[in-house]
Amino acid sequence: MPLSPDPYSALRNAARYVQQFRRKTFVVKLGGAMLSDPRLRRSACEQIALLWTFSIRPVVVHGGGPELDTLCDALHLPVEKVAGRRVTSAPVLDAAKMVLAGKLHTDLLADLQAAGVPAVGLSGVDAGLIKARKRPPVMVTEPGATEGRLVDYGLVGDIEAVDTRVVEHLRSADYVPVIAPLSGGVDGAVYNTNADTVAAALSVALSAEKLFFLVQVPGLLKDLNDPTSLVTLANLTDLATMENTGAISGGMRPKAHAIRHALVGGVGSVHLVSGVAPNALLEEVFTNEGSGTMVVREKAPKTAAGNAG
Ligand SMILES: Nc1ncnc2c1ncn2[C@@H]1O[C@H](COP(=O)(O)OP(=O)(O)O)[C@@H](O)[C@H]1O
Numbered sequence: 282m283p284l285s286p287d288p289y290s291a292l293r294n295a296a297r298y299v300q301q302f303r304r305k306t307f308v309v310k311l312g313g314a315m316l317s318d319p320r321l322r323r324s325a326c327e328q329i330a331l332l333w334t335f336s337i338r339p340v341v342v343h344g345g346g347p348e349l350d351t352l353c354d355a356l357h358l359p360v361e362k363v364a365g366r367r368v369t370s371a372p373v374l375d376a377a378k379m380v381l382a383g384k385l386h387t388d389l390l391a392d393l394q395a396a397g398v399p400a401v402g403l404s405g406v407d408a409g410l411i412k413a414r415k416r417p418p419v420m421v422t423e424p425g426a427t428e429g430r431l432v433d434y435g436l437v438g439d440i441e442a443v444d445t446r447v448v449e450h451l452r453s454a455d456y457v458p459v460i461a462p463l464s465g466g467v468d469g470a471v472y473n474t475n476a477d478t479v480a481a482a483l484s485v486a487l488s489a490e491k492l493f494f495l496v497q498v499p500g501l502l503k504d505l506n507d508p509t510s511l512v513t514l515a516n517l518t519d520l521a522t523m524e525n526t527g528a529i530s531g532g533m534r535p536k537a538h539a540i541r542h543a544l545v546g547g548v549g550s551v552h553l554v555s556g557v558a559p560n561a562l563l564e565e566v567f568t569n570e571g572s573g574t575m576v577v578r579e580k581a582p583k584t585a586a587g588n589a590g
């Protein structure tokens with residue numbers, strides 16, 4: 282946040298947003314790359330703690346892709362991702378349970394507790410929170426490819442329903458739910474579901490005001506190789522254009538789907554924010570300029586609504 286010569290002016294400015302967002306639901310998705318770095322993880326937890334202090338109601342969803350890659354390597358299991366989603370065999374799913382509902386999940390909960398957030402961990406399996414069915418083989422066209430190919434993702438779950446009762450129950454007692462991206466199917470099946478997809482489905486089911494993705498990059502970039510090419514404001518058409526030209530690739534592809542799903546489902550705005558730059562989440566929420574990318578259904582002048590509005 283830029284330092285003001287008058288500290289009270291920054292406070293007054295932030296107070297407008299505090300008032301606007303009090304008791305509103307913000308779904309915050311923490312990307313796996315930043316979660317693997319304890320310093321970045323703690324920084325994210327401290328920023329979430331501040332939102333919580335201001336009576337914003339956060340629901341945290343976390344990834345863990347890179348840490349799962351590392352475990353798969355150590356176990357000599359293949360790491361295969363197509364269009365940003367992991368091909369998940371039975372042994373890879375076991376590894377996913379160990380990382381996503383195990384080590385990484387617990388470390389994140391501990392850091393949130395340390396930051397003063399009464400965090401309670403769940404996965405999509407708990408109390409039937411995320412119900413999914415096994416994704417059938419699908420045609421996927423990679424950027425630059427002229428033809429699609431049939432991909433069997435294995436034990437990956439497509440979300441069918443979200444039952445938010447357990448989340449609401451925790452929130453009514455002032456706990457902050459922290460959700461790992463596993464989902465439950467029929468007959469006790471467990472599936473691996475991309476964390477971006479889980480975050481979007483939850484934000485719609487909870488009628489969230491905003492959905493944030495904390496990522497390693499400054500936000501949505503026109504050119505992935507140029508960190509200064511930040512897109513500060515985009516709408517669904519801009520997003521579709523970037524997908525079609527291949528400007529959105531890799532892990533940003535499931536995010537683009539997730540952003541569309543959230544906005545069409547009624548979430549006010551979706552924000553891509555750096556998990557690396559100090560206080561980028563707070564800057565996005567509490568300043569007019571913001572720090573990353575705000576994606577909305579229909580574009581309106583950024584300054585009129587405020588970046589956080
Ligand atoms: N146009 C783009 N703008 C920003 N990042 C992009 C873009 N296209 C691809 N990416 C890549 O997508 C990544 C984010 O996806 P991913 O690594 O899955 O995030 P997460 O941290 O949530 O796991 C970025 O770090 C970047 O490497």
Ligand SMILES: CC(=O)N[C@@H](CCC(=O)OP(=O)(O)O)C(=O)O
Nearest residue numbers: 313344345346366367474475476
């Ligand atoms: C099906 C699928 O792709 N599941 C993801 C779940 C974790 C995740 O989404 O982690 P990030 O947010 O760090 O990418 C995976 O196995 O990597």
